[in-house]
Amino acid sequence: MRASNARKKVSLDPADRRKQILRAAIDVFAERGFHKTRISDIAKRAKVAYGLIYHYFDSKEHVLASVFEENWAVFVKVLKDISVDGHKGSAEKLGAVSDLLIGALRHEPALIQVIIQEISRSDRIGLAGKVDAFEEAFKIVRAIIHEGQKKGELARDLDAQVGTYLFFGALETVCTGFMLKKFTVKNEAEAEALKKSVRRALLDGMRERP
Amino acid sequence: MRASNARKKVSLDPADRRKQILRAAIDVFAERGFHKTRISDIAKRAKVAYGLIYHYFDSKEHVLASVFEENWAVFVKVLKDISVDGHKGSAEKLGAVSDLLIGALRHEPALIQVIIQEISRSDRIGLAGKVDAFEEAFKIVRAIIHEGQKKGELARDLDAQVGTYLFFGALETVCTGFMLKKFTVKNEAEAEALKKSVRRALLDGMRERP
Amino acid sequence: MRASNARKKVSLDPADRRKQILRAAIDVFAERGFHKTRISDIAKRAKVAYGLIYHYFDSKEHVLASVFEENWAVFVKVLKDISVDGHKGSAEKLGAVSDLLIGALRHEPALIQVIIQEISRSDRIGLAGKVDAFEEAFKIVRAIIHEGQKKGELARDLDAQVGTYLFFGALETVCTGFMLKKFTVKNEAEAEALKKSVRRALLDGMRERP
């Protein structure tokens, strides 16, 4: 009664097709933000019919949630590994976290952008529980800070909670600036320089040391 | 029978009515984000009919733009004053900017939240030019950093652009954490403590000094 | 950003406009059935923009629910009055109910059609509670039958529940036939004849009495 028509696309492996859609979603979310991207934008980018997205995902929200779920766990895992690494001091650990984020940013800028910009604000989107999952990363960093303060490696006159926010906030905006091409990283050397710059600022501040 | 047996709401001073709407808009934007707030939400909060908003503003975007325009200039002005203050060193200037933002946050958390969250992302909203206006503040801070580096007061091994982003990013997330009640500032003393904490972290880093 | 255009319609009294939409909804529901009628069909019939329907009703379901709620109570009220009328015997009461329905059918065929066809099947539509409200009428008739059986006025060898279903079912299909123009009632006399015919069949059956 209803449909009819047009050139069908060759069927891919479902898992690949799913990835393809997720990839497109990440890119478009990063570019336009969750609210402004239409399902049809994702479809267009993925070069599939918009209806197909509903084969793989329940809703637009679910697409975003999947982006998060299928990437966040990996990140948190590495974060955890860093946090329990016996060979590193607390400052070193924070540096490693910073490096990790900036490294990820270089390889998956859009993904990091989406996770940071959209999921962390997902209370406004209606992704219950996602903010909590986000909280995990905060906890780990907070724990590193706490530990460092106890050991005397990190400044005691800094509230750990505030410190955690500062830490992530600083990194987040670097992400944003990076996405907006306010500064670029053209090669490995520049990437290392950026990492060092950020580490330096976070750990030792902007003031020149005597 | 002749006189003003006013039916509905008495007409306020137009400027007041406008402020009332802007006030409501700031609060609702801060709570729900620009995209998720409907004109009718603003109207409800301002206790006016939603049609009235179009007497004072051209569009929803224009409401947001007005929030920005009517508050940002003040902030930039103070920023400028700080940046040219001959009595302050560069580090001190950055500290003053940080204090300024945190102070503003305490008194106008919703406003700061909106400016930071929505306007800085306004490229996604369609507020051409607002990002540029935002850029002003970045320039000033960048200039302070540059100057400080030249004078040897600020770390030379930090890219000024990156530093600026870190600086604002750190402050932004403190704002967000504050809005989300992740940490609170109950009195003047706590406010001062927060300012000091942030200043310390920004200027001297999280690492304990020997 | 979005809308623009076209000739606005003069504002009516809201209550009138609501009625106008409900009227259109009843007609279209009766013609096409709930599922096949689109909101835009109702709007077209009411000669309003489809968006306006959402000013007055939450959803398509809510329109149907309103049709029911704003008409059913009246019917049940009259039904109740009949059922407690001390001057009537049980058979007379059933006759009166039949007359009531057929009378209503003549004056509001579409309304009766909708109530009978759509609401009684509303479990399939998702109008929880409406079926229960419907049950009220069944109860009243069942009570009349019970009472009549006790008094010896109505056949004892008829299950009251089954009888109630037969009774309403017979009337329902008369409604449907009426709507489908399978038989018509052109004037008061014919209406009376139809009432008598139905009453006769329900109370004394189709068999000729000796």
Added chain:
Amino acid sequence: MRASNARKKVSLDPADRRKQILRAAIDVFAERGFHKTRISDIAKRAKVAYGLIYHYFDSKEHVLASVFEENWAVFVKVLKDISVDGHKGSAEKLGAVSDLLIGALRHEPALIQVIIQEISRSDRIGLAGKVDAFEEAFKIVRAIIHEGQKKGELARDLDAQVGTYLFFGALETVCTGFMLKKFTVKNEAEAEALKKSVRRALLDGMRERP
């Protein structure tokens, strides 16, 4: 490696597969109504892939039409046999029709439900011609009534057309009540009682005979 190491479901006899789908369709149509059942619902119930349904049927409408066509003829045949049965009086014939329907209802409740609920409303579904086919049964019963009236066995003061509608309507709602479990028939004896009850009501009315 050559032979039939069948991967998926073994191919059944095509006719069986078709029946299996129709069976599922009947059940699901009865439960949810034609409009609310999706092709995929039928497929799920039949435990086949939904695409397969299009091997056996042209469309969803066609499935419904097949339900009708492949069952209705049988019913009409029996109806006809009853109507020309020289051994029965007109009232007896009506009783036999009623018994027939109620008997069918007991053995194939879903089928009867679908035929009565969906096909009789098929003008709203787009099954041209099906209503006409339905009309056949009406004609037969109308003829019985006519004949009975002529012979003096059935009430003359009942319009035959109206009588036919009453007759089918009463039976239809009994079907509905039966499907909704508003009354049940647990064994043969209860089935006979129900038949008798209905026959009694239809032929002799609800009033107690002196």
Added chain:
DNA sequence: AATGAATGAGAGTTCATTCAT
């Protein structure tokens, strides 16, 4: 035959914006 990926018309709903009152 059988499967389910792929497609897109269609329908419901939201809400910025306009404008008669």
Added chain:
DNA sequence: GATGAATGAACTCTCATTCAT
């Protein structure tokens, strides 16, 4: 100035149907 009825573009989501495999 103030109100809220009225409008329709835009968007999400559903699902019948097609067709490559």
